[in-house]
Structures are given as structure tokens and as C-alpha cells.
Amino acid sequence: MAASGFSSTGMGTETGxxxxxxxxxxxxGLTRLRSAGLPLGLAAIVLVAWQLxxxxxxxxxxxxxxxxxxxxxxxxxxxxxxxxxxxxxLESAAGFAIATLLGIGLxxxxxxxxxxxxxxxxxxxxxxxxxxxxxxxxxxxxxxxGSQSRIAFAVFIAFFPVVxxxxxxxxxxxxxxxxxxxxLTANEWQIFSSVRFPAALPYxxxxxxxxxxxxxxxxxxxxxxxAQAGLGYLIIFATARADTEISMAAIVVLCVCGLxxxxxxxxxxxxxxxxxxxxxx
Amino acid sequence: MLAVQPALDAMPAxxxxxxxxxxxxxxxxxxxxxxxxxxxxxxxxxxxxVSLLGPSGCGKSTLLMMIAGLEQPTGGSILxxxxxxxQPRREIxxxxxxxxxxxxxSALDNVLFxxxxxxLPIEPYRRRARELLAMVGLSDFENKKPWQLSGGMRQxxxxxxxxxxxxxxxxxxxxxxxxxxxxxxxxxxxxxxxLETYKKTVIFVTHSIREAAFLSDxxxxxxxxxxxxxLDMKKPxxxxxxxxxxxxxxxxxxxxxxxxxxxxxxxxxSQRPHADQRAGVIE
Numbered sequence: 001m002a003a004s005g006f007s008s009t010g011m012g013t014e015t016g017x018x019x020x021x022x023x024x025x026x027x028x029g030l031t032r033l034r035s036a037g038l039p040l041g042l043a044a045i046v047l048v049a050w051q052l053x054x055x056x057x058x059x060x061x062x063x064x065x066x067x068x069x070x071x072x073x074x075x076x077x078x079x080x081x082x083x084x085x086x087x088x089x090l091e092s093a094a095g096f097a098i099a100t101l102l103g104i105g106l107x108x109x110x111x112x113x114x115x116x117x118x119x120x121x122x123x124x125x126x127x128x129x130x131x132x133x134x135x136x137x138x139x140x141x142x143x144x145x146g147s148q149s150r151i152a153f154a155v156f157i158a159f160f161p162v163v164x165x166x167x168x169x170x171x172x173x174x175x176x177x178x179x180x181x182x183x184l185t186a187n188e189w190q191i192f193s194s195v196r197f198p199a200a201l202p203y204x205x206x207x208x209x210x211x212x213x214x215x216x217x218x219x220x221x222x223x224x225x226x227a228q229a230g231l232g233y234l235i236i237f238a239t240a241r242a243d244t245e246i247s248m249a250a251i252v253v254l255c256v257c258g259l260x261x262x263x264x265x266x267x268x269x270x271x272x273x274x275x276x277x278x279x280x281x
Numbered sequence: 282m283l284a285v286q287p288a289l290d291a292m293p294a295x296x297x298x299x300x301x302x303x304x305x306x307x308x309x310x311x312x313x314x315x316x317x318x319x320x321x322x323x324x325x326x327x328x329x330x331v332s333l334l335g336p337s338g339c340g341k342s343t344l345l346m347m348i349a350g351l352e353q354p355t356g357g358s359i360l361x362x363x364x365x366x367x368q369p370r371r372e373i374x375x376x377x378x379x380x381x382x383x384x385x386x387s388a389l390d391n392v393l394f395x396x397x398x399x400x401l402p403i404e405p406y407r408r409r410a411r412e413l414l415a416m417v418g419l420s421d422f423e424n425k426k427p428w429q430l431s432g433g434m435r436q437x438x439x440x441x442x443x444x445x446x447x448x449x450x451x452x453x454x455x456x457x458x459x460x461x462x463x464x465x466x467x468x469x470x471x472x473x474x475x476l477e478t479y480k481k482t483v484i485f486v487t488h489s490i491r492e493a494a495f496l497s498d499x500x501x502x503x504x505x506x507x508x509x510x511x512l513d514m515k516k517p518x519x520x521x522x523x524x525x526x527x528x529x530x531x532x533x534x535x536x537x538x539x540x541x542x543x544x545x546x547x548x549x550x551s552q553r554p555h556a557d558q559r560a561g562v563i564e
Contacts, residue, residue, distance in 0.1 A: 176381045183349055183375040185368075186398045194397065198385060278384035278428055 065245040073249045081234075081253045088219055088230040089257045091147050095154025096215040096261070100208055102155065103162025110163070111170040111196075112188075124163060132157045136221050150222030150230075154215040161210040169203025170196050198276045205269040212261050220254070231257070296363065297324035298482050299348060299450065304357035306343050317343040319507030320357070327449075330476065330483045332493035334539060335503035336547060341486045342454050344503070348484060349375050349452050361450070371399060374443035374481075376453045380435035382427040382442075388414060388434075389423040392441045399446055406445060413441035416478060417471060433464040437471065444479055453485045457492070469495055470524055490539045494518075495527060502539060504546025512542045 047067050053059065054066040061069065074081060106124075109116045136153055143149035173196050181191045223232025231254045238246035301323040308315045318340040325331050333341040346352040348359055350369040359366045361373070374395075382391045392410040396403060414423055417437040427435055436456060443451055457465045469492060476483065487493050493500045502512035514535070518526055526532050 174379075174381060176377045176379055177383070179351060180375065180377065180381050181398065183351060183369045183373065184395050184398045185371055190398055194394075195383065198383075276385040278426060 062242050062244050065248055069245055070248045070252060073245050074252060077249070081231075081249060084229055084231050084234045084250065085253050085257055087147065087227075088216075088223065088232065088254070089261065091150050091219045091222075091230070092154060092212070092216045092257070092261060095151045095218055096158060096208075096212045098151070099155045099158035099211050099215060100162055103159040103207065103211070104166050104204065106159070106163045107166035107170060108192075110167045124160065128160050133221060136218075136225055139222070140226055145226045150219050150227070153222050154218030157218045158211040158214040161214070162204070162207040165203045165207030165210075166200060169200025172203065173199045201272050201276050205265070205272070208265050208269075209262065212265050213258065216254075216258050216261065298327045298329075298362060299323070299325040299484070300358075300360040301325075301344070301348065302358050302360075304344065304347060304354045304359060306340070306347060306352065307355045316507040318347075318354075319505070319509050321503070321508075321510050322357075323501060323510065323513075325482060325484060327482055328480055330485065330496060330498045332485045332487055332497040332500045333503055334487055334490065334493040334500050334543070335508070336488055336543060339503045339505075340508035341503045345452050345454050345484060345486045349373055351375075371446065372449045374446070374448035374451045376436075376439050376443045376451065376456045378455045378459050380427070380432075380439040382435055382438060384427050387424045387426060388419060388430065388438045391427070391438055392445050394442060395446045401446065410441065410445055413444055414438070416475060417441060431464075432460050433468055436460065436468060440472070440475065444475070444481070447479075449482060451481045451483045453483065455486055455488065458488065465489075465492070466524070472496065473522055490536050490543075491527065494532060494535045494539065495522065495524075500539060502542045502546065504543055506547075511546045512539070514539070 050064075051067050054064055106120065110120055111117075135156070139149045139153040139156070143152055177195055177199075178191065181195060186194075219230070220232035220235075223230040224236050227233040231250045234250040235247050235254075238244070238250065301321060304318060304321050305316070306318040308317060321340075321344055323331065333344060335341045343352060347354045348361075348366065350366045350373070353367075361370065382388075383394065386394070389407070389410055392413060393403065393406060396406045396410075411420070411423065414420055417440065419434060419437060419441075422430060422434060427438070430438065436459075439456070457468045460468060473496060485493070485496060498515070500512070500514045501510050502514075503509070504511050518531070518535075
């Protein structure tokens with residue numbers, strides 16, 4: 001909320017003082033260059049140091065392949081990498097989507113039903129305390145070696161942050177706003193769609209951003225255990241053959257896929273912000 | 282102006298629009314029952330501006346919330362246009378201490394919020410919303426979001442929102458108490474100007490003696506433990522009122538009378554309930 005100074009409370013139509021626009025217009029270009037340049041510069045320095053260490057230090061490629069050789073492998077064998085990237089990305093996206101829907105659904109249940117809240121919440125928190133990765137092999141026993149077991153495991157580890165942050169978002173609604181809605185004879189659906197849900201959006205998206213990274217982890221772990229394709233499978237396969245170069249290349253591609261999925265969530269968030277952000281004029 | 286809810290206009294003018302009879306409210310807490318309102322009776326005529334004045338914790342907000350249908354009385358009856366208030370009704374517009382605007386909506390869309398909730402046609406009301414915003418001097422701020430408005434401006438948007446569906450009654454729960462003193466004086470003048478144009482029946486809860494004296498046709502002082510209405514002061518001043526009346530000896534005399542009544546009801550100035558007690562009793 002903006003501060004309310006009494007200089008701006010007159011009945012007149014004075015504008016300038018209180019309309020907060022982009023204030024630092026002078027050096028935004030420079031600031032942007034800096035915020036993009038610094039991390040890229042640091043990454044470049046690390047890559048060069050890595051390359052030099054491998055070349056000058058005569059480190060065998062099995063231990064640590066050089067960035068250039070990894071890049072060369074990606075460039076030459078992008079078809080193989082792409083082939084393995086597709087199932088990993090799709091399964092992650094599917095797991096994430098189900099986790100999000102399930103998480104929001106459970107949050108609605110927790111918000112609107114006291115019994116559901118009392119029954120579910122402690123159990124959800126308790127479940128969260130289990131090192132869930134330990135349960136991954138059980139999913140193979142339960143659901144077989146197909147993609148359904150990897151997706152199910154991704155959902156299993158990714159839905160929790162969505163539930164927690166979404167229900168916190170639903171609860172964050174201003175109590176007097178709810179009273180206003182009741183005074184206007186609004187029904188529960190109207191309150192949910194026009195007040196609760198939009199107010200919870202920032203919370204939902206922060207839960208989704210955690211969920212997407214967890215979903216990828218879930219799928220990779222699933223692929224480590226059993227799979228015929230996928231980047232996790234490729235990493236395990238290559239490492240077993242001491243082909244570190246392939247392994248590293250697969251990890252690079254995995255990072256790109258992760259960035260892509262995360263970027264899609266961030267994009268959805270910025271679209272939602274266009275309608276539901278307090279700050280967007 | 283749009284006539285939205287003409288239902289209550291059919292009533293004879295002599296009948297009170299709001300009739301509160303021996304209303305009481307007891308909260309049952311874990312320790313002991315807390316009686317917020319012991320017995321309150323108020324009749325409010327159409328077009329009247331009635332203030333409920335009293336210190337924090339005297340039950341005045343509770344009484345207002347019961348009239349709004351947001352709280353259920355544990356005894357007595359509240360009639361609005363001759364029928365019992367059991368739940369919130371659309372003939373009522375409520376204004377709270379905080380503006381409670383939707384932060385992601387523009388001033389104009391916030392004013393139109395009740396129109397959407399009540400499923401009324403947006404377009405004709407958009408014109409009315411613009412009229413209302415112009416009335417309170419916010420024409421240039423229609424498309425601004427709440428964070429771009431000052432506290433006084435936000436509360437003016439809230440007043441426009443309460444008026445948009447043309448309710449018969451405005452219930453105002455300490456609407457200006459979160460504002461600074463200068464803004465508050467401006468808002469009092471603005472509110473009386475608005476009511477010159479859009480004639481409404483108003484029940485106004487405040488703990489400011491000056492505010493009650495300046496705005497009201499009638500000031501009801503609430504107090505005592507358990508709380509009742511201890512004074513019903515009619516027509517302190519003629520309308521329309523200018524801010525200058527606050528400097529007259531008559532105004533000072535009215536304020537003095539109100540203050541003495543409040544102090545008497547609470548056993549002297551030293552024993553006034555502390556502001557902190559408010560939360561426990563009202564919310």
C-alpha cells in the first residue's frame with residue numbers, strides 16, 4: 001500500500017506528487033546491463049577457468065571433460081539428446097500440471113472444510129517430513145516401469161508446496177474484504193472468483209515455481225531407477241560406461257529443459273499479473 | 282440518477298426506515314459470556330443522519346454490524362422498511378474503517394464491484410460510477426490502482442462504492458478514524474456535500490465527538506457496562522453545515538454535553554476503557 005501523506009489528500013485534482021511512475025528513468029539501461037552482465041560475466045569466467053584447468057592440468061576426460069568438448073558433443077549429437085529430452089520434459093510437465101491441480105484442489109478443500117483441514121493438514125505436514133525420495137522404488141512396484149510411475153512420483157513430491165502456499169494465499173484475504181462481500185450479499189463462488197482466488201495468485205505461483213523444479217527432480221529419479229529413455233536414463237547409462245562427456249551433455253540439456261519449463265510458469269505468472277497485480281497501472 | 286431499489290420508497294414517510302428495538306448481543310466466550318450490547322433501541326427516519334458515539338468497546342460497531350445483517354442479535358429485533366433483518370440486504374451500503382479496495386482493480390472498477398456482485402448491468406452504472414468519482418474530486422484518478430491513491434482518496438472511493446447501487450441506507454463504521462486529522466476534516470466536509478446530492482439515511486459509528494456533532498441530525502451516545510444508549514440528542518445544528526460552525530460557542534456547548542455524557546456513562550474520564558479492549562469485544 002502506498003503511504004498516505006496529507007499533502008495529497010485535498011479534494012483537488014493534483015496529480016504529480018502521488019502518482020508513482022517509473023522513478024529511476026535515468027539509469028535503467030545501465031542497471032539492466034549490469035543485472036544481465038554480472039551473472040553472465042561470472043559464468044563466462046568460470047567456464048574459461050574450467051577449460052584452462054582441464055587443458056593445462058591434463059585432467060582425463062573421464063574425470064572432467066572440458067566445456068568445449070561437451071559443447072561439441074551437444075552440437076554433434078543433438079538428435080540423441082533431443083530424443084531423450086522429450087520424454088523427460090513431457091513427464092515433468094505432466095507431473096507438474098497434475099500436482100498443481102491437485103494442490104489447488106486440496107487447498108480449496110482445506111480452506112472451505114474445517115473437517116478436511118483438521119484431518120488433512122497434520123498428515124500433509126507429516127508426509128512432508130518423510131524423505132520422499134526413499135519411496136521412489138515403491139512407485140515402480142505399484143505402478144510398473146512405464147511413464148505413469150515416474151509421473152506419479154513427480155506429482156507426489158511436487159504437490160506439497162502448491163497446497164501449502166495456495167492455502168496460505170486463500171487465508172491471506174483481508175477479513176474486512178470478506179465482510180464487505182457478505183454485506184453485498186455475495187455468494188461463496190463470487191467471493192472465491194473475485195476476491196480469494198485473485199488475492200492468492202502470487203502465493204499460487206510461488207508454489208508452482210517450486211513444484212516445477214521438484215517435478216523434474218521426481219522424473220529424473222524415476223528414470224535413474226528404471227527407464228528405457230529420458231535424460232536421467234542417459235546420465236545413468238553414460239556414467240556406467242564411464243562416458244562422462246555424454247553424462248555432462250545430458251545434464252546441460254536437462255538444465256535447458258528445466259529453464260524452459262520454469263520460464264513457462266514465469267510467463268503464465270506475468271500474464272496473470274497483467275490483470276491481478278496491485279502494482280501494474 | 283438510477284432508481285435501483287424502489288421497494289422501500291413505497292413506505293409512508295412517518296414510519297421509521299430502521300427500527301431497532303431492545304436489541305442485545307452477548308458473545309459466548311470460553312471464560313464467561315460478554316455482553317457487548319445490553320439493550321439498544323433506535324428508530325431512524327428516512328433521510329436522517331444518526332451517529333452512534335462512544336468510546337472504543339462500547340458496542341457501537343457491534344450494533345452497526347447487526348443492523349447490516351453481518352451479526353445476529355441475541356435478543357430484540359431489527360426492522361428495515363418493516364421487515365426483519367436476518368442477513369445482509371442490498372438496500373444497505375457499508376463503509377468500514379479501512380477502504381478495503383481490491384488492490385488489483387482501478388478506482389473505477391472498485392466502485393463497480395457491487396454492480397458485478399449484484400449482477401446489475403455494467404454499462405449504465407459505469408456512467409454513474411464516473412459521476413460519483415467526479416463528485417468526490419477523483420475524476421482524474423478513475424484508472425489508478427489503490428496503491429497510487431492517498432488514504433483519504435481510497436476512503437472516498439469506498440464511499441462511491443457504497444453509493445453505486447443506490448442503497449437506501451449507508452452504514453459507516455468509523456470510516457475516517459484511520460485518517461490523519463487534516464484529511465479527516467476534509468472528509469467530513471466531503472461527506473456532507475455528498476449527502477446534499479445523494480440523500481441517504483446514514484448510521485455513522487464514531488468515537489470522535491467533534492465528528493458526530495458536525496455531521497449528525499441526531500447523536501446517540503452509547504456507553505455503560507453493559508452498554509446501552511445513554512443519550513439521544515436531536516438536531517444539534519441546521520443544514521447545510523459549513524466547517525465554520527465548529528468555531529461557534531453552540532458547537533462547543535454541544536461537544537461539552539456529549540463529552541460529559543460519555544464520561545458519566547463510563548464513571549469519569551480516568552476510567553475509560555482502554556482502546557485495546559476493543560478487539561476483544563467487537564471482533
